[in-house]
Amino acid sequence: MSSLLVTGIGQLVTNDATLGDGSPLGTLVDAALVVEDRRVAWVGPAASAPAADTAYDVSGRAVVPGFVDSHSHRVFAGDRSEAFAARMRGRPYSAGGIRTTVAATRAASDEQLAANVARHVGEMRRQGTTTVEIKSGYGLTVVDEARSLALARQATDETTFLGAHVVPPEYADDPAGYVDLVTGPMLEACAPHAKWVDVFCEKGAFDEDQARAVLAAGAAAGLSGRLHANQLGHGPGVQLACELGLVAVDHCTYLSDADISALASSGTVSTLLPGVEFSTRSPYPDGRRLLDAGCHVAIATDCNPGSSYTSSMPLCVALAVREMRMSPAEALWAATRGGAAALGRDDVGHLGVGAAADLAVLDAPSYVHLAYRPGVPLVREVLVGGSPA
Ligand code: NIG
Numbered sequence: 001m002s003s004l005l006v007t008g009i010g011q012l013v014t015n016d017a018t019l020g021d022g023s024p025l026g027t028l029v030d031a032a033l034v035v036e037d038r039r040v041a042w043v044g045p046a047a048s049a050p051a052a053d054t055a056y057d058v059s060g061r062a063v064v065p066g067f068v069d070s071h072s073h074r075v076f077a078g079d080r081s082e083a084f085a086a087r088m089r090g091r092p093y094s095a096g097g098i099r100t101t102v103a104a105t106r107a108a109s110d111e112q113l114a115a116n117v118a119r120h121v122g123e124m125r126r127q128g129t130t131t132v133e134i135k136s137g138y139g140l141t142v143v144d145e146a147r148s149l150a151l152a153r154q155a156t157d158e159t160t161f162l163g164a165h166v167v168p169p170e171y172a173d174d175p176a177g178y179v180d181l182v183t184g185p186m187l188e189a190c191a192p193h194a195k196w197v198d199v200f201c202e203k204g205a206f207d208e209d210q211a212r213a214v215l216a217a218g219a220a221a222g223l224s225g226r227l228h229a230n231q232l233g234h235g236p237g238v239q240l241a242c243e244l245g246l247v248a249v250d251h252c253t254y255l256s257d258a259d260i261s262a263l264a265s266s267g268t269v270s271t272l273l274p275g276v277e278f279s280t281r282s283p284y285p286d287g288r289r290l291l292d293a294g295c296h297v298a299i300a301t302d303c304n305p306g307s308s309y310t311s312s313m314p315l316c317v318a319l320a321v322r323e324m325r326m327s328p329a330e331a332l333w334a335a336t337r338g339g340a341a342a343l344g345r346d347d348v349g350h351l352g353v354g355a356a357a358d359l360a361v362l363d364a365p366s367y368v369h370l371a372y373r374p375g376v377p378l379v380r381e382v383l384v385g386g387s388p389a
Pocket residue numbers: 095097098101200228231276302304305306307308
């Protein structure tokens with residue numbers, strides 16, 4: 001077993017408050033870390049680092065934990081750039097656009113879909129993402145949902161069955177029949193490829209009772225639940241997620257005081273997806289209000305061809321700081337350890353001893369540059385398990 005010393009780290013963010021400056025980011029200056037067997041084996045001042053088999057000197061750059069993108073839809077075909085352009089001319093976003101991507105995805109070959117997933121995964125890696133969740137939801141037949149999840153599984157273990165994304169056109173007159181399909185044969189075909197089950201709980205998609213039915217069937221099949229909720233308006237999804245003790249509830253753009261208290265008194269993570277508000281020209285969720293109330297907050301891209309076609313976690317960090325009233329430290333934490341919490345993971349999203357050695361070397365002296373220099377490709381190198389990714 002060979003060891004690697006990463007040294008010359010001008011600023012190391014560990015997200016471990018027992019290390020460094022004792023802040024939630026656990027930041028050290030002039031630091032080093034040692035990787036053994038894909039994990040962090042030692043963290044401390046570069047001057048007292050132990051010897052290792054090989055050394056990598058990052059010449060004073062900042063090192064941060066790899067981003068954990070806990071919400072994305074990367075198995076699809078087609079393009080909706082015209083709808084984006086129309087929105088920028090004033091047309092509102094509509095969930096109905098999902099059906100356009102469903103038609104393109106059903107028509108695509110396995111090879112085309114696999115190539116799209118691979119392209120997205122490459123894109124996100126170059127921007128520092130080392131853990132990703134990927135949903136189905138653009139197939140909406142038994143066969144197309146199962147193949148979407150099988151393809152997603154080749155890229156990540158964090159796969160989510162989202163058969164309940166919208167009611168497809170062939171079930172337009174029979175939404176109850178579609179929920180029966182989702183909770184029956186579709187779930188049976190998809191569960192072997194999925195860890196999570198998700199529902200788009202929103203007007204125009206699925207209501208509270210339908211969401212309960214899908215989550216209950218998913219739980220019976222061994223899948224943990226998560227929800228898309230309160231994206232386009234106020235609704236029951238956030239409270240439902242808290243009542244059921246789900247690991248995460250995502251979007252959280254429209255929140256009542258009761259929603260905030262439910263989130264604050266539950267362990268459920270609110271995942272904020274600022275790429276959506278950017279791409280739909282909508283009001284951003286209020287990250288500050290959630291943090292001040294003591295809620296757990298994550299940030300993710302929601303990468304999808306309709307509401308947020310970005311794979312960039314650094315962009316989402318910058319938007320969280322500029323538009324959601326979060327500090328650079330809060331935004332980085334939400335995009336790393338917060339994302340890990342939203343996936344129920346403690347092995348990623350931080351660089352404490354024992355964590356996966358997943359990290360990004362920034363062409364910058366400090367993590368603050370992620371928001372200070374928006375749009376600049378600051379990620380110079382990415383290591384996954386201590387190896388170049
Ligand atoms: O998370 N909200 C539902 N699903 C996606 C949008 C999908 C689409 O427009 O294609 C989302 O924003």
